[in-house]
Amino acid sequence: xxxxxxxxxxxxxxxxxxxxxxxxxxxxxxxxxxxxxxxxxxxxxxxxxxxxxxxxxxxxxxxxxxxxxxxxxxxxxxxxxxxxxxxxxxxxxxxxxxxxxxxxxxxxxxxxxxxxxxxxxxxxxxxxxxxxxxxxxxxxxxxxxxxxxxxxxxxxxxxxxxxxxxxxxxxxxxxxxxxxxxxxxxxxxxxxxxxxxxxxxxxxxxxxxxxxxxxxxxxxxxxxxxxxxxxxxxxxxxxxxxxxxxxxxxxxxxxxxxxxxxxxxxxxxxxxxxxxxxxxxxxxxxxxxxxxxxxxxxxxxxxxxxxxxxxxxxxxxxxxxxxxxxxxxxxxxxxxxxxxxxxxxxxxxxxxxxxxxxxxxxxxxxxxxxxxxxxxxxxxxxxxxxxxxxxxxxxxxxxxxxxxxxxxxxxxxxxxxxxxxxxxxxxxxxxxxxxxxxxxxxxxxxxxxxxxxxxxxxxxxxxxxxxxxxxxxxxxxxxxxxxxxxxxxxxxxxxxxxxxxxxxxxxxxxxxxxxxxxxxxxxxxxxxxxxxxxxxxxxxxxxxxxxxxxxxxxxxxxxxxxxxxxxxxxxxxxxxxxxxxxxxxxxxxxxxxxxxxxxxxxxxxxxxxxxxxxxxxxxxxxxxxxxxxxxxxxxxxxxxxxxxxxxxxxxxxxxxxxxxxxxxxxxxxxxxxxxxxxxxxxxxxxxxxxxxxxxxxxxxxxxxxxxxxxxxxxxxxxxxxxxxxxx
Numbered sequence: 001x002x003x004x005x006x007x008x009x010x011x012x013x014x015x016x017x018x019x020x021x022x023x024x025x026x027x028x029x030x031x032x033x034x035x036x037x038x039x040x041x042x043x044x045x046x047x048x049x050x051x052x053x054x055x056x057x058x059x060x061x062x063x064x065x066x067x068x069x070x071x072x073x074x075x076x077x078x079x080x081x082x083x084x085x086x087x088x089x090x091x092x093x094x095x096x097x098x099x100x101x102x103x104x105x106x107x108x109x110x111x112x113x114x115x116x117x118x119x120x121x122x123x124x125x126x127x128x129x130x131x132x133x134x135x136x137x138x139x140x141x142x143x144x145x146x147x148x149x150x151x152x153x154x155x156x157x158x159x160x161x162x163x164x165x166x167x168x169x170x171x172x173x174x175x176x177x178x179x180x181x182x183x184x185x186x187x188x189x190x191x192x193x194x195x196x197x198x199x200x201x202x203x204x205x206x207x208x209x210x211x212x213x214x215x216x217x218x219x220x221x222x223x224x225x226x227x228x229x230x231x232x233x234x235x236x237x238x239x240x241x242x243x244x245x246x247x248x249x250x251x252x253x254x255x256x257x258x259x260x261x262x263x264x265x266x267x268x269x270x271x272x273x274x275x276x277x278x279x280x281x282x283x284x285x286x287x288x289x290x291x292x293x294x295x296x297x298x299x300x301x302x303x304x305x306x307x308x309x310x311x312x313x314x315x316x317x318x319x320x321x322x323x324x325x326x327x328x329x330x331x332x333x334x335x336x337x338x339x340x341x342x343x344x345x346x347x348x349x350x351x352x353x354x355x356x357x358x359x360x361x362x363x364x365x366x367x368x369x370x371x372x373x374x375x376x377x378x379x380x381x382x383x384x385x386x387x388x389x390x391x392x393x394x395x396x397x398x399x400x401x402x403x404x405x406x407x408x409x410x411x412x413x414x415x416x417x418x419x420x421x422x423x424x425x426x427x428x429x430x431x432x433x434x435x436x437x438x439x440x441x442x443x444x445x446x447x448x449x450x451x452x453x454x455x456x457x458x459x460x461x462x463x464x465x466x467x468x469x470x471x472x473x474x475x476x477x478x479x480x481x482x483x484x485x486x487x488x489x490x491x492x493x494x495x496x497x498x499x500x501x502x503x504x505x506x507x508x509x510x511x512x513x514x515x516x517x518x519x520x521x522x523x524x525x526x527x528x529x530x531x532x533x534x535x536x537x538x539x540x541x542x543x544x545x546x547x548x549x550x551x552x553x554x555x556x557x558x559x560x561x562x563x564x565x566x567x568x569x570x571x572x573x574x575x576x577x578x579x580x581x582x583x584x585x586x587x588x589x590x591x592x593x594x595x596x597x598x599x600x601x602x603x604x605x606x607x608x609x610x611x612x613x614x615x616x617x618x619x620x621x622x623x624x625x626x627x628x629x630x631x632x633x634x635x636x637x638x639x640x641x642x643x644x645x646x647x648x649x650x651x652x653x654x655x656x657x658x659x660x661x662x663x664x665x666x667x668x669x670x671x672x673x674x675x676x677x678x679x680x681x682x683x684x685x686x687x688x689x690x691x692x693x694x695x696x697x698x699x700x701x702x703x704x705x706x707x708x709x710x711x712x713x714x715x716x717x718x719x720x721x722x723x724x725x726x727x
Contacts, residue, residue: 025656174216364379508564570584644707667681667683
C-alpha cells in the first residue's frame with residue numbers, strides 16, 4: 001500500500017508501508033518495535049539494511065518490499081549498536097548493545113558469543129563494523145575484534161593502546177596495504193600483511209588526538225577530526241558532522257539536518273530531518289534518518305521506507321478498549337494501535353505524557369502530562385488543554401509545572417485526576433462538567449501522588465510514591481458534601497494496612513472488587529474493600545503462591561511494576577525480572593515469561609494492557625512493546641455472537657482453536673452432528689480453547705462439528721458450527 005504524506009524533508013513523497021502481521025494465533029507473539037529511529041544503513045547485493053536502536057529492517061531493491069527482523073522472528077537480541085554488510089556473501093553482521101554478535105545470511109542467523117562472554121574487563125561496546133574479504137573487524141571499546149565469517153568465529157583480538165592498554169577504536173579502514181584505526185588516542189596504522197597485530201608495538205601512531213572516523217577513497221585517507229573532514233593531510237570540509245562514510249567514490253557527510261556529498265569539493269547537498277549515516281547503492285542515496293526512517297533519494301525525489309510501528313517505546317500508561325490500544329509514550333506523543341496499524345498523535349508543548357484513560361461516554365482519550373497539565377482528545381480530533389485558569393494547579397514549589405499523574409473514571413462517569421505537587425492533589429471533573437478539588441489529610445513530601453483507580457463501591461485508591469504508601473478515599477453519597485468524606489492510609493505493618501512495603505508502585509482492581517497492590521517487595525491484596533472504613537477495618541493480606549515447586553509469599557522481594565486483570569480474573573504481573581500470569585485465586589503460576597525463555601523483549605516490564613476482545617496482552621518493556629495472544633477474553637452474557645477462529649480449520653493446522661463470545665466459566669462441548677461428545681472444556685473469561693483433538697488425544701477427521709455452550713443454569717444452546725479439514 002502506498003500512502004502520500006508530507007515529508008519532514010519539506011517535500012511530498014511516497015511511503016511504502018509493510019503492515020504488521022495480522023492478529024497472531026493463540027499462544028503466539030508479535031513485536032511492536034519502533035522503526036523510525038534509523039541510525040545506520042548498509043547494503044548487500046540486493047538489499048539495503050536499516051538499523052534502529054532496537055531492531056533491523058531491510059528493503060528489497062527489486063520490488064521495494066520491506067522485511068522486519070527482530071528477536072521474534074530471527075535475531076538473538078533486542079538493541080542494536082552497529083551493523084556491517086559483506087556484499088560478496090550477502091551477510092549482515094549485527095552487534096548488539098550487550099556485545100552479542102549475529103551473522104544474518106538469507107534469513108538464517110549464526111550467533112557468536114565470544115565477545116559478550118569475554119571476561120576481559122572494560123568497555124566491550126561495538127562502535128562500528130568494517131567488513132573486508134570475509135572478515136569483519138569490530139571496532140570496540142577494547143580495541144579491534146576480528147571475526148572470520150567463513151567459520152563464524154573470533155579469529156583475533158587487537159588491543160592497540162599506547163602501552164598495550166585497551167583503547168576505544170571508533171572505526172577502521174584499509175588504504176594502501178595498511179589498516180588505519182581511528183582511536184581516542186589518535187590515528188594508528190599497521191600493515192595488512194603484518195604478523196601479530198595483537199601486539200600494540202606493531203601499530204604506528206600516525207598523529208595524536210582523537211579521531212572519530214576513518215575511510216579510504218581512491219588511495220587517499222579520509223578522516224574526521226574535531227569538526228572537520230580531511231583528505232590525507234588536506235582540509236576538505238567543516239560542519240556540524242554526525243558521521244562520514246565513503247561510498248561509490250564519494251564522501252557522504254551526515255550533518256544535523258542534511259547530507260553533504262564530497263569528492264574534492266562539495267558536489268551536492270541533500271536536506272534531511274536528522275540524518276545519521278548515508279550510502280550510495282545503485283546510483284541512489286540511502287539515508288539513515290533518526291526522525292524519518294530510511295530515506296532513498298534518487299533523481300530529485302525522496303522515498304521513505306518505514307514499517308508500520310509505534311514511533312517509539314512506551315514509558316507511560318497503556319489502555320485497551322474495544323480492540324483499540326492507547327499508549328502514553330512518556331514524551332509528547334500518544335500511540336494508537338487499531339486494525340493492526342499504528343498511528344501517532346503529537347501533542348506539542350505537552351511533555352512527559354505518563355497517564356491516560358478512555359472516556360466511557362464517547363471513547364475519547366484523556367491524557368496527563370507531568371508538567372503540561374491535562375489534555376482531552378475529542379472524537380473530532382480537536383484537543384483541549386487544562387492548566388492555567390482551570391482546576392488543574394501547578395506544583396506549589398514550581399509555578400510552571402502542572403503535574404497530572406493519574407486518571408480514572410468512576411461508575412458515575414466522573415473523571416478523577418491526581419494533580420501531583422499541587423496544594424490540593426485530588427481533582428474531579430464531574431459528568432456535568434463542574435470541578436471539585438480535595439486535600440489529602442496526610443503529610444507526604446512535595447504532595448507527590450501518582451496512580452489512581454476506582455473500585456466497585458466508588459472508592460478511590462491513590463499511590464503516594466517514593467515510600468509513602470497508599471490512600472483510600474470515600475466521598476460518600478455526594479461528591480459535593482465534604483462532611484462525609486473518609487480517608488485511610490495504608491502502610492506496612494499489621495494494623496497500619498499491612499502492605500509488604502511502603503513503596504507502592506502500582507494498583508489494580510479485579511472482578512471481585514479485590515485491590516491488588518504492587519510494591520518494591522512483592523504484592524499485597526486488599527480483599528475487604530467494603531470494610532475499609534468500618535470498625536473492623538481491612539488490612540492487606542500477603543497471599544502464598546506455588547512457584548517453582550516452592551510455596552512462598554506472592555512475589556516476595558520482587559519489584560512489582562504493573563498489574564493487569566484479564567477476562568478470567570487472572571492477574572498479569574510485570575516486574576524487573578519478567579512477567580507472570582497467576583491464577584484468579586493467586587494460588588498458582590500459569591505462565592512466566594522472561595527474555596531468555598520467550599520472545600519478551602526485556603525483563604524490565606513497565607506496563608501491561610489487554611485487548612478485551614481478542615485476549616492479546618501488550619507488554620511495554622524497557623526495549624519496546626511486544627504482545628502475546630492469551631487464552632482469556634472479556635465475558636459475554638449470551639452466546640448470540642460466538643466467533644470461532646480459525647473456521648474452517650485448514651489442513652495441517654496445529655494451533656489452538658478459539659471459541660469467543662461466551663459467558664465466563666461456561667461449559668463448552670464439541671460434538672459430532674449426532675450429538676456424540678468429542679471434547680469438553682470451560683471458558684476463560686469469554687473464550688474457550690480447543691486443540692482440535694478428541695478426548696483420547698486424536699486429531700478429528702474432516703467434517704462439521706457442533707459447539708454447544710451451557711451456563712451454570714444448565715441451559716445448553718447450539719452456539720456455532722466448526723468445519724474441520726484434516727487433509
